Amino acid sequence: MSASSVKSLTRKELAHKERRLHPLPVRVMHWINAVAIFIMIGSGWKIYNDDVLFGWLHFPDALIIGKWAQHGLQWHFFGMWIFVLNGLAYLSYGIASGRFRQKLLPISLRELFATIGDALRFHLAHDDLTHYNAVQKILYLGVMLIGILIVISGLALWKPVQFSDLASLFGTFQTIRLVHFLCMTAIVGFLAVHIALALLVPQTILAMLTGGPVVKSDAAADAKPTPAR
Amino acid sequence: MFRPERPVDQSVLTGNRKLVDAIDRRNVLRGTLSLGALTLLSGCDVTEEEPVQTFLRAVSAWNDRVQSVIFRPDHLAPTFSPAQVVKPPRFNAYYDVADVKPIDGASWRLELSGRIADKRPWTARQIYDLPQQEIIIRHVCVEGWDYIGQWSGPNLKNFLERVGADLTAKYVYFHCNDDYTESIDMAAALHPQTILATRYANETIADPFGYPLRLRTSTKLGYKNAKWIRAIEVTNTFTETFWSEQGFNWFAGI
Numbered sequence: 076m077s078a079s080s081v082k083s084l085t086r087k088e089l090a091h092k093e094r095r096l097h098p099l100p101v102r103v104m105h106w107i108n109a110v111a112i113f114i115m116i117g118s119g120w121k122i123y124n125d126d127v128l129f130g131w132l133h134f135p136d137a138l139i140i141g142k143w144a145q146h147g148l149q150w151h152f153f154g155m156w157i158f159v160l161n162g163l164a165y166l167s168y169g170i171a172s173g174r175f176r177q178k179l180l181p182i183s184l185r186e187l188f189a190t191i192g193d194a195l196r197f198h199l200a201h202d203d204l205t206h207y208n209a210v211q212k213i214l215y216l217g218v219m220l221i222g223i224l225i226v227i228s229g230l231a232l233w234k235p236v237q238f239s240d241l242a243s244l245f246g247t248f249q250t251i252r253l254v255h256f257l258c259m260t261a262i263v264g265f266l267a268v269h270i271a272l273a274l275l276v277p278q279t280i281l282a283m284l285t286g287g288p289v290v291k292s293d294a295a296a297d298a299k300p301t302p303a304r
Numbered sequence: 305m306f307r308p309e310r311p312v313d314q315s316v317l318t319g320n321r322k323l324v325d326a327i328d329r330r331n332v333l334r335g336t337l338s339l340g341a342l343t344l345l346s347g348c349d350v351t352e353e354e355p356v357q358t359f360l361r362a363v364s365a366w367n368d369r370v371q372s373v374i375f376r377p378d379h380l381a382p383t384f385s386p387a388q389v390v391k392p393p394r395f396n397a398y399y400d401v402a403d404v405k406p407i408d409g410a411s412w413r414l415e416l417s418g419r420i421a422d423k424r425p426w427t428a429r430q431i432y433d434l435p436q437q438e439i440i441i442r443h444v445c446v447e448g449w450d451y452i453g454q455w456s457g458p459n460l461k462n463f464l465e466r467v468g469a470d471l472t473a474k475y476v477y478f479h480c481n482d483d484y485t486e487s488i489d490m491a492a493a494l495h496p497q498t499i500l501a502t503r504y505a506n507e508t509i510a511d512p513f514g515y516p517l518r519l520r521t522s523t524k525l526g527y528k529n530a531k532w533i534r535a536i537e538v539t540n541t542f543t544e545t546f547w548s549e550q551g552f553n554w555f556a557g558i
Contacts, residue, residue, distance in 0.1 A: 126448035145551035148446065149360040152367055152553065235444060236381040236523055236558045237374050243382065248442060248450045 095286030096205045101174070104165045105283055111161060112262065114140060114154035119259055121147025128249075128256055159226055166219070179212045187213070201276045205290050218265045225258035361551065368555040375557055377491050381522035384440045390451040391505050393443070395512050396526060398484070398546070406511040407481055407532055414517060415535035418477070421468025428516040432502050434458040434466075439497050444558050445526040455520040457502040461494045469538045477537040477545075478519055478530035485545045486530040488521065489555070497522035500533070525556040 097105070117140030124133055125144050141147030169175040187209035193199045194210065207215070227241070231251045235242040245251040273279050282288070395401045413425040438456040464471060476493040478486050492498060498521035502509060509515045514531030521529060527547050548554040 122448065126445070143551075144447070145547075146360070148553065149364055149551060153360055153363040156363075234374060234558060235442070237376055237379065239379070239382050248444060252448060 094290050095288070096282055096290055097287050098172075099286070100168055101165075102283055102286065104161055104168070107157060107161045108165065111154050111158035112266070114150055115158055116259060116263065117141075118147045118150035118154060122151060123256065128252060155229065162222060162226070178207055179216050182209050182212045182216075201279075204276075204279060204282055204287055214265060214268065218262060221258050221261045221265075225255060225262065228255040228258060357551070364551075364553050367553060371555040371557040372489060372491070375491055375523070377495060381441050381497055384442070384452045386440065386454060386505075388452045389440060389454040389505055392510065393453050393504055393513050394445075394449070394451050396445060397482070397512075397531070399482075401512050404512045405482065407516060409516045412516055412534070414533065415479075416467055416537075417535060418537040418539040419470035419473045420464075420536075420538050423467075431458060431500065431517060434463070436503065437499050439499060439520065439522060441497060441520075441522040443526050443529075446552065446556070453520075454505045455499060455501040455503070456506075457499045457517075457520070459496070460498045460500055460519070460521075461496070463500060464493065464538070473538045474540045475538070475542060477539060477543075478533050479535040479537065480530050481532040481534050483546075484530060484532075485543075486519070486528055486547075487543075487545050487554075488519075488524060488528055492521055492523050492557070495521060495523050523557055525558055527552065528556050 117138065120134035121139040121141040121144070124139065125147075127133060139147065140150050190199070190208040190210045193208075199208070228245065228251050231238060231242040231245055232248075232255055235248055235251070242248070242251060245254055273283075278287075397404070409428045412428055414427075414431065415425050416423045435458065436456045437459045438454065440452060440454045442450050443453050444450045460476075461471075464476070469476075471490065471494065474490055475487045476490060480486075488498075498519070501514070501518050501520040502516065504510070504513060509518065514533075517533045518531040519529045519533065545554065
């Protein structure tokens, strides 16, 4: 699709005729989430540094947000609102619009092994951005579940007395901290892969800014299981 | 249907009126721009800039209000068995343990001020002779560490009733011998697990931990639990406390 053809259509006509890989709400929420995650990780590392869980691990000052303890806390308890409200909006949208069902399900075991095999042989296909392979599906679903767990464990850390039943599900206070920390580690791991792959296939970054390729507007066609390559 | 029975306590807003008024659109916009710049300049220290601080403190004041809505006045914190108690308790103050100035219990007096009917000062003996309540609760520090402690002393609600304090006032302030000040909202002061602690693990509290009198409440972070108390003030006027002045969250509920 050329840029000129987009220009010749009004926004309303466009909405009727074309549906992009990443509709506008997804793009907006993606980048809001990027900022929120950045704030939460940077300030979380500051909070961690003031009472470390592991003696060998201190986050370098250059990577943390907040000069003193109170500033790290201020950022964290500001960022939490963006992360949680935006996250709730994203999950609601993903479920209500059918996007999660269309893009992330089903995950077939055979496709998973095939994708891993392709990846190991450096044959991973990325000519069709609209189709997520099995590894992508698992990573995206997994990081969403981790995102939910990091909020729940964060709530238990913030209010271990008011939400004492929730806190007791985890065990001791330090266990909650550990779960919260491990969720952060998983998210950082996801980000390393996510950002590295996006840089390797830069049109994915462009797609998250402009909307990406047009997908068939026929919802029924989208709902059909996509053949494995 | 989801409205709280009582309207949201406006005291924090009133107390932070200056801060909240400072959130005009220009400041928020400036804050957002700084935030945007921050995403590009990882590691650059912009958190001390005035507009950013103003904005973050306003968010902190908002979080105070949210926490007072979340607070459940009758919900008890988990309690523990004497076998789990850490002895001695963990020391924490804004200075080193070596710099603690022990208080002479014989000459010490507890002053009362503000919205209290009977302002006669109390001696340590008088306070230690009051009925003692024991709580074995978790101490949670804002830094992340925690320990189980066994505290006993007069229940704060009973004490406030005894001296004829105005229980509808907004705040209870604690002025301390080391120039520390802390304050808690009245709801937390009246919580069943809020005591004026005189003993730890059945022994009179040792000097580093607040002898002769300190606050212990199960519903606040460690720094709200003032040690070496010399005066209690009941008031409707909010003034910043030792840590809130430096940007730590005032409500600090757990």
